Amino acid sequence: MTFPSKVKIVEVGPRDGLQNEKETIPAEVKIALVDQLTQAGFANIEAASFVSPKWVPQMATSTEVMAAIQRKPGVIYSALVPNMKGLEAALAAGADEMVIFGAASEAFSQKNINCSIAESIERFRDVATLAKQEGKRLRGSISCVFGCPYQGEVGIDSVVDVLHRLRDLGCDEIDIADTIGVATPNKVHAVMQRLVQEFPIDRLSGHFHDTYGQALANIYASLEVGISIYHSSVAGLGGCPYAKGATGNVASEDVLYLMQGLGIETGIDLDKVVDAGQFISRHLGRKSASHAGNAIAAKRAAS
Numbered sequence: 038m039t040f041p042s043k044v045k046i047v048e049v050g051p052r053d054g055l056q057n058e059k060e061t062i063p064a065e066v067k068i069a070l071v072d073q074l075t076q077a078g079f080a081n082i083e084a085a086s087f088v089s090p091k092w093v094p095q096m097a098t099s100t101e102v103m104a105a106i107q108r109k110p111g112v113i114y115s116a117l118v119p120n121m122k123g124l125e126a127a128l129a130a131g132a133d134e135m136v137i138f139g140a141a142s143e144a145f146s147q148k149n150i151n152c153s154i155a156e157s158i159e160r161f162r163d164v165a166t167l168a169k170q171e172g173k174r175l176r177g178s179i180s181c182v183f184g185c186p187y188q189g190e191v192g193i194d195s196v197v198d199v200l201h202r203l204r205d206l207g208c209d210e211i212d213i214a215d216t217i218g219v220a221t222p223n224k225v226h227a228v229m230q231r232l233v234q235e236f237p238i239d240r241l242s243g244h245f246h247d248t249y250g251q252a253l254a255n256i257y258a259s260l261e262v263g264i265s266i267y268h269s270s271v272a273g274l275g276g277c278p279y280a281k282g283a284t285g286n287v288a289s290e291d292v293l294y295l296m297q298g299l300g301i302e303t304g305i306d307l308d309k310v311v312d313a314g315q316f317i318s319r320h321l322g323r324k325s326a327s328h329a330g331n332a333i334a335a336k337r338a339a340s
């Protein structure tokens with residue numbers, strides 16, 4: 038078995054991580070978090086979401102955040118865009134990568150973006166065309182690949198169908214998301230093996246939530262298939278407002294510790310990510326959900 042020698046870790050904490058927080062987080066805190074993550078060496082940070090503030094109030098500061106972050110040349114700052122209104126705001130804010138987000142589950146699509154899968158693809162068509170005309174990267178995200186909080190099982194045929202549709206819209210990268218963290222490694226291995234037949238392996242990513250504590254094992258299973266892009270969230274922040282009970286994304290610190298142990302290059306400074314995790318956890322007034330982050334912080338405190 039040969040693992041990739043290098044992986045790209047996409048930091049999604051400032052968006053996926055914070056979108057579900059009940060208390061409004063001041064824009065300055067989000068900006069400071071993005072800046073610390075930039076300094077830590079992430080090449081791709083999901084920093085904003087131009088969705089309806091009535092649906093996700095926490096993301097209402099996205100324009101402010103994008104305007105004030107200290108951008109490092111070469112780093113991709115991504116934003117979620119559900120429709121043309123979102124795309125126009127993201128273009129005005131200078132996002133580098135536009136993320137259209139659909140689902141493999143009809144029920145989730147309705148709850149999350151208020152339309153069917155087919156309607157969402159039609160809505161994304163103009164978004165994709167304009168994003169490309171503007172020279173932006175386009176990423177597609179597929180929620181509920183391994184299970185849905187509303188309809189339960191999701192068939193692989195639905196996943197492949199949405200993957201084909203996103204591919205045909207011109208997505209540069211496609212995310213395979215375990216929205217509610219129910220997947221286990223054998224299933225992940227089988228699904229990823231099927232999906233790499235349908236889309237270039239180096240442009241498919243694994244987006245795992247850690248609700249059932251399986252995310253690292255699922256990343257390991259994806260590495261076995263050869264997947265080399267993973268999403269994670271500093272301090273394990275997160276959850277989806279339309280997936281009740283789902284906890285955060287796999288913690289960035291834990292993923293980095295795993296990659297370090299496997300000898301896989303990430304280009305990211307784990308110590309700086311631990312600092313960023315402690316910073317945001319202090320602000321939120323709770324302990325970080327990262328095992329590695331807490332262990333490293335405790336070791337530092339003891340020495």
Ligand SMILES: CC(C)(COP(=O)([O-])OP(=O)([O-])OC[C@H]1O[C@@H](n2cnc3c(N)ncnc32)[C@H](O)[C@@H]1OP(=O)([O-])[O-])[C@@H](O)C(=O)NCCC(=O)NCCSC(=O)C[C@@](C)(O)CC(=O)[O-]
Pocket residue numbers: 053056086087088089090091092093117119120122123124138149150151178179180181214215216244246276277278279
């Ligand atoms: C898609 C809509 C807008 C449809 O929502 P809708 O209510 O059907 O849309 P609408 O077009 O009828 O508009 C309703 C109101 O929203 C406004 N509006 C409309 N669009 C925008 C926009 N872009 N930005 C700002 N405002 C907007 C629009 O102007 C109008 O305002 P009003 O006239 O009532 O004052 C809504 O359902 C929505 O915003 N959903 C977003 C839900 C969301 O963000 N979920 C979390 C992200 S997905 C996720 O976390 C999963 C992922 C990606 O991480 C992967 C995984 O783990 O699964």
